[in-house]
Amino acid sequence: MPDLFIPKEEKITPAQEPTPPPVAEPTRPITHLSTSRVLPFSTYTEKPTNISFTTQESDEEILLFMRPHFITNITWILTTLVLFLIPPVVITLFGLASNLFPFSLSDIPTNYLLVFLLFYYLISFTFMFSHYLTWFYNIGIVTQKRIIDIDYRDIIYHNVAMTKLNLVEDVNYTQGGFAASLFNFGDIFVQTAGETKHFDFYSVPKPARTTSIIEDHIGGRRHV
Amino acid sequence: MFDTFSLWTFVKFSLAILIGGYSIFTIVLITQVRTMNRIIQQSFASLLMVFIALFLFVTSVVLLIATLVFL
Numbered sequence: 001m002p003d004l005f006i007p008k009e010e011k012i013t014p015a016q017e018p019t020p021p022p023v024a025e026p027t028r029p030i031t032h033l034s035t036s037r038v039l040p041f042s043t044y045t046e047k048p049t050n051i052s053f054t055t056q057e058s059d060e061e062i063l064l065f066m067r068p069h070f071i072t073n074i075t076w077i078l079t080t081l082v083l084f085l086i087p088p089v090v091i092t093l094f095g096l097a098s099n100l101f102p103f104s105l106s107d108i109p110t111n112y113l114l115v116f117l118l119f120y121y122l123i124s125f126t127f128m129f130s131h132y133l134t135w136f137y138n139i140g141i142v143t144q145k146r147i148i149d150i151d152y153r154d155i156i157y158h159n160v161a162m163t164k165l166n167l168v169e170d171v172n173y174t175q176g177g178f179a180a181s182l183f184n185f186g187d188i189f190v191q192t193a194g195e196t197k198h199f200d201f202y203s204v205p206k207p208a209r210t211t212s213i214i215e216d217h218i219g220g221r222r223h224v
Numbered sequence: 225m226f227d228t229f230s231l232w233t234f235v236k237f238s239l240a241i242l243i244g245g246y247s248i249f250t251i252v253l254i255t256q257v258r259t260m261n262r263i264i265q266q267s268f269a270s271l272l273m274v275f276i277a278l279f280l281f282v283t284s285v286v287l288l289i290a291t292l293v294f295l
């Protein structure tokens with residue numbers, strides 16, 4: 001019995017083979033990084049030359065070094081200034097209006113007054129130093145392989161978290177408020193697929209540029 | 225006279241206890257700074273932080289001795 005329908009065999013020529021859809025080339029240029037040194041008051045350094053961390057691999061290069069913007073320290077700096085000014089103000093007040101107080105500073109032995117003043121200034125200096133350390137050791141590091149978040153709080157607490165860049169799913173930043181807009185700093189949020197879901201860097205300078213640099217390295221565009 | 229003597233003795237030992245407590249705190253501070261410096265090495269700045277923490281400890285010890293001996 002003859003076939004009623006015989007499909008024609010289509011010969012696929014090499015020219016007709018289905019081609020994969022073209023991959024869209026990134027339109028945003030890769031952020032260029034310049035080498036610089038980290039100083040005691042540095043808040044944002046690209047490719048720092050004088051810094052390393054404990055688990056750094058031999059072929060691992062630091063791309064970004066971040067701390068909170070220095071303007072975020074203004075509260076404790078002003079508090080320290082007030083603490084340093086209290087003794088001279090009190091002594092002056094006692095001198096100018098001694099009749100207003102029930103006792104005079106001359107009633108206190110000089111030795112005691114001296115030791116008390118020295119101890120007071122030691123405590124004030126320690127207040128300043130401990131706040132400086134809290135700022136100094138709150139660090140975010142981006143290498144070409146991973147992101148490291150070092151948190152240091154209340155002298156006795158520190159936390160070190162790191163994630164590989166291929167585990168990073170999303171990176172975004174927020175910049176809000178008068179000071180943040182004026183001094184160009186903001187909060188960067190890195191979302192990962194790892195154990196630590198969120199890497200948050202608060203009050204980091206140049207958040208747009210930082211986000212852009214991290215983005216350059218999470219999407220396979222690893223040319224710096 | 226006895227009351228005045230007691231008052232200043234009380235002040236002296238209170239100060240000594242406070243400064244002693246502060247000395248212990250500075251030891252914790254030195255330990256923490258050294259730990260953080262091991263995690264992140266920042267060359268000169270790291271050294272400076274240890275130096276300042278040590279300075280605070282030495283000053284507190286000197287002040288403690290001065291309190292106990294000279295007051």
